[in-house]
Amino acid sequence: MTDAAKRYSDDVDGAVAPTPDQTTNRQAGPARARLDLMLTSGGDERIWPDPVTRRNRYGAPTQPATDEIWFSSSTAAAITERGYAAARDALAALSQDGADLPGWFDALRARIRAQLGAPGVEVVLTASGTEAEFAALAVARALLRRPIANIVVAPEETGSGVALAATGAHFAATAAFEPQVEKGAPLAGWARDDAVMRAINIRDANGRPRSAQELDRAACLAVADALRVGRGALLHVLDCSKTGRSGPSRAVAREMAASAGERALILVDACQLRCSFDEIRADLDAGFLVMVTGSKFAGGPPFCGALLIPPDKAARLGDLRLPEGFAAYAARFDWPRRFESAFEAASFAPANLGMGLRWEAALAEIEAYAAIPAALRENIIALFTESARRCVAGNPDLDFLDAENWRLGGKPATIFPIITHHGDVAQARLIYESLRAPDGDFEKPELSRVCHVGQPVLLGGRAALRLCFGMPQANAVAERVAQGMDPETAFRPLREDMELLFRKWGALARRIGANGALSLAASSN
Incomplete structure (x- = not known):
């Protein structure tokens, strides 16, 4: 008798009582299916599994695939056994009566802060690194109080949707909480001219890397041009591109932030998370916003991101209001409780459980790596x-x-x-x-x-x-x-x-x- 036939026979033969192991296995099947479903929820079409292969568009399955060779963390990788177990345990705890859902998201933020931040740093959870761009733009609009020139370094080496997200526009045809949005259209509540994107190329036309001096000079000119026409400047510092390039330098970013005062912000794109944790803390100490993800170098399942806000910037966000269109991408528990009033413009979902479980998996690897x-x-x-x-x-x-x-x-x-x-x-x-x-x-x-x-x-x-x-x-x-x-x-x-x-x-x-x-x-x- 085949294994499948034996399982069927066991199920229908009422005269044979199931053993404890059989009962456990039967319960594990639905629990695993529920976890797999949750791990692919709360994201856009990039994360949806193909109905036949059960893999997303990057070839990553919802379960560990230890028999395959994975050297793909710049794009996406399968969830690890350690991460899958962490997500499974978290979902089981959340399924218990009296589970504290808001407290769970607070705990996720606290764990991210413990590894990457410092006391007073606020952590905004996002469904991906691209959504972190939306969160950063919302913070920049609240702090700079003027139209934004979003200066992005090497958008072709960061993410396919970054160029649109940097202008406050839908970057795909779907969103985490909306099955259909208009790609390229601004989020409701943001006008098309509220944010414009200015690109700094990290390579020349032949694909050769530009020098550090060239990148620093281009960044200075882009910020100066933004300020000259009355826009606030949100300058990206690319910590690591898809091909391992970086720029402009942190030193030049600090100089520009000091000279421009409250007319400019620095946003470090550390979404690959390939720099040292000490460097991220130094960026936050310098007053920089920092974007990270748990789904690249960290090895968590795609997609889970975060925006880290330094204490001095968080203290000035008391009147932050998120636009109505942001409800397609964010849930209330994604943001720290101090920003509860930011959600008054629309009806937001309370929580993104899938994103939280993906962060559970990522943090299991991050905390092991930190040790x-x-x-x-x-x-x-x-x-x-x-x-x-x-x-x-x-x-x-x-x-x-x-x-x-x-x-x-x-x-x-x-x-x-x-x-x-x-x-x-x-x-x-x-x-x-x-x-x-x-x-x-x-x-x-x-x-x-x-x-x-x-x-x-x-x-x-x-x-x-x-x-x-x-x-x-x-x-x-x-x-x-x-x-x-x-x-x-x-x-x-x-x-x-x-x-x-x-x-x-x-x-x-x-x-x-x-x-x-x-x-x-x-x-x-």
Whole structure:
């Protein structure tokens, strides 16, 4: 009898009483389904699972997928076992009679503050990093009290919806609390000219990185132009782009904030969360707003974001009012209780449970990562960097996007943009999809293993895939070190996964024909 048939027989045979284990398993099925449903709720179409594959558009399932290789944290990754257990336990607690729902959201904010902030810092929870842009714009409008010039660094390397969100417009056709919105239209309560977006390119037309001096100078000019025409300036400082670039410098941002006074604000985009927690605290101490997410480097499920507001700015937001259209994206418990009066313009949902559960999963990894000794964290990232260099060097069809930096031994990093066949766009997309395919007619069965990397980014006519490291991987290595392994030995399973990924990547590159299609006649080694 098959397992399925045996389960059916057990269910219908009333003469046989279920064992405690059978009862537990039956109860776990609906509970797991409920959790999976909740983890994909409270977000827009990007998070919705395909009805057949049960994965979102980034290939991430609602449950852990430990049999697959995940180097895709710049885009999205599957929820980890640690995170899934944390979300499961949180949902079970919330399902109990007398559960304190507002208190749960307060506790989530307190945990984020404990890791990234300081006393007095306020934490606004958001359904994604793009929604954090809306929250930042609402804060900027309240503080600057004039039309805004939202100065965004490398919008093409941050998020596809950022350029629209930065103007206060709907960035997709759906929203967390509205099944249909008009993409490109301003949120109700915000006029189209209330916020304009000014972009600072982080690369030149050929995709080469601009110098730090160029970026600083461009930022100064953009702020000056905004102030000259009577707008307030909301200047983004990009901590880490999709390809690991940053700018303008914090030093220049501090100088501009000091000189412009209450006519400008600095917003640090740390949504990748690849900087040190101490650096985020320093940004908050400097009076900067900071955007983060738990769904990139932190390894939480997509999507969960937050805006951190420093104490001096929070103290000036007593008369903050959120526009009516903000109800499509935010719930009351997303914001600290001190901002309760901000929701008077419309009827807002009380809570976004799905986003809260995604933060539970992310915080489980963040708190574990924070407990790793700093020297060990640095050692693990250095091992990842060296392994990445060796794997790319071993594949003649692959190279780093910013090869002049990485070939010369740039500092350890957690994102590596990699091009195939000089960055051919069609081939990059094909390889990206083929890496995720569970088969592929490989001679070596091991190459059929599903592998995930960061989705293609188009820069200067070339497309790069991204090899990414994340907190869950560091946590796994640190756990093996705690069991008595030396760091090199503890890192070995991760290195073996990386080497398998690059063997599959190289095999696919060799099979690509001149027209970008897989050559069926070719075989991989």
